[in-house]
Amino acid sequence: MQIGEVARLSGVSAKMIRHYEEIGLVPPPGRRGSNYRDYGHHDVHRLGFVRRARDLGFSIEQIRDLLRLWADRRRSSAEVKQLTEAHIAELDRKIRLLAEMRDTLANLAHACDGDDRPDCPIIDGLAGDLDTHAQYHNMVQALSGGE
Amino acid sequence: MQIGEVARLSGVSAKMIRHYEEIGLVPPPGRRGSNYRDYGHHDVHRLGFVRRARDLGFSIEQIRDLLRLWADRRRSSAEVKQLTEAHIAELDRKIRLLAEMRDTLANLAHACDGDDRPDCPIIDGLAGDLDTHAQYHNMVQALSGGE
DNA sequence: TGTGAACCTTCCCATCATGGTAAGGTCAAG
DNA sequence: CTTGACCTTACCATGATGGGAAGGTTCACA
Numbered sequence: 001m002q003i004g005e006v007a008r009l010s011g012v013s014a015k016m017i018r019h020y021e022e023i024g025l026v027p028p029p030g031r032r033g034s035n036y037r038d039y040g041h042h043d044v045h046r047l048g049f050v051r052r053a054r055d056l057g058f059s060i061e062q063i064r065d066l067l068r069l070w071a072d073r074r075r076s077s078a079e080v081k082q083l084t085e086a087h088i089a090e091l092d093r094k095i096r097l098l099a100e101m102r103d104t105l106a107n108l109a110h111a112c113d114g115d116d117r118p119d120c121p122i123i124d125g126l127a128g129d130l131d132t133h134a135q136y137h138n139m140v141q142a143l144s145g146g147e
Numbered sequence: 148m149q150i151g152e153v154a155r156l157s158g159v160s161a162k163m164i165r166h167y168e169e170i171g172l173v174p175p176p177g178r179r180g181s182n183y184r185d186y187g188h189h190d191v192h193r194l195g196f197v198r199r200a201r202d203l204g205f206s207i208e209q210i211r212d213l214l215r216l217w218a219d220r221r222r223s224s225a226e227v228k229q230l231t232e233a234h235i236a237e238l239d240r241k242i243r244l245l246a247e248m249r250d251t252l253a254n255l256a257h258a259c260d261g262d263d264r265p266d267c268p269i270i271d272g273l274a275g276d277l278d279t280h281a282q283y284h285n286m287v288q289a290l291s292g293g294e
Numbered sequence: 295t296g297t298g299a300a301c302c303t304t305c306c307c308a309t310c311a312t313g314g315t316a317a318g319g320t321c322a323a324g
Numbered sequence: 325c326t327t328g329a330c331c332t333t334a335c336c337a338t339g340a341t342g343g344g345a346a347g348g349t350t351c352a353c354a
Binding site for chain 2: 109119125
């Protein structure tokens with residue numbers, strides 16, 4: 001099977017399949033006389049695994065571990081679960097960070113008239129006329145108390 | 148003022164200050180006889196603005212616009228607000244994406260015993276023995292119905 | 295006057311995962 | 325024999341940041 005078909009079947013681009021081979025994430029396949037890579041069903045399966053793990057936000061290094069665990073018949077599910085929960089914790093951390101940004105901005109935007117005049121709490125906040133965090137907390141208080 | 152002090156005062160590393168100059172985000176400062184960059188208070192203020200905008204997740208190009216608006220006395224707050232709300236929408240999109248990953252993984256992990264045996268729904272899900280999304284939705288149903 | 299520490303300068307490389315493009319080889323159908 | 329669809333390698337780009345090398349400047353202190 002040529003790389004293009006594997007790409008179609010696995011959902012991983014040919015570009016990335018070559019890249020994963022180069023970094024040793026997947027083994028180099030055999031070559032035909034034409035020097036074309038030659039894949040089998042097992043490779044499609046493995047690359048599908050990689051794609052699904054990527055879709056769930058695992059890093060390449062984590063996927064390397066997951067592939068090793070997948071192939072290891074003597075693995076403990078505890079190890080898989082532990083790796084997964086570490087990743088969940090990382091996702092939670094990122095979500096909290098983004099949510100904090102969003103909330104700060106939403107509060108600034110809420111206080112901004114959004115009209116033709118230049119006066120703008122968003123710009124003022126960024127300019128540091130007010131400390132952004134203090135401003136954020138003041139906002140929260142003003143909003144919860146004043147509305 | 149040397150770049151190191153500006154870095155300290157603004158919270159932007161000297162490395163990044165030079166980078167922002169190179170990409171035209173901030174104007175090149177004057178130079179002393181030693182060829183050292185020479186900054187004033189205004190530069191510290193501007194870089195503080197940049198840092199706060201970065202902390203809120205704005206991209207460099209968005210910050211370029213924000214700096215222009217900041218300097219424009221005839222700006223409309225509507226323009227600032229519009230830019231901000233576009234960014235908020237982008238943050239929401241990222242948060243939703245990450246939350247979906249987290250929820251899928253949390254459900255898989257929930258179904259995983261995490262013991263010494265190799266059987267593992269997480270690995271099975273990644274291996275595509277079940278479609279991940281279908282599995283996720285089945286999980287949700289199983290969890291809400293079965294507990 | 296010398297010297298060492300603490301600055302500064304430019305230049306290049308690395309990250310992470312992915313895409314683009316260029317220049318060229320292979321193969322099957324028409 | 326050409327055309328088009330495929331494949332190959334090699335290099336460059338992204339975005340924001342850091343690391344480090346090799347070398348120049350400044351200043352305090354012995």
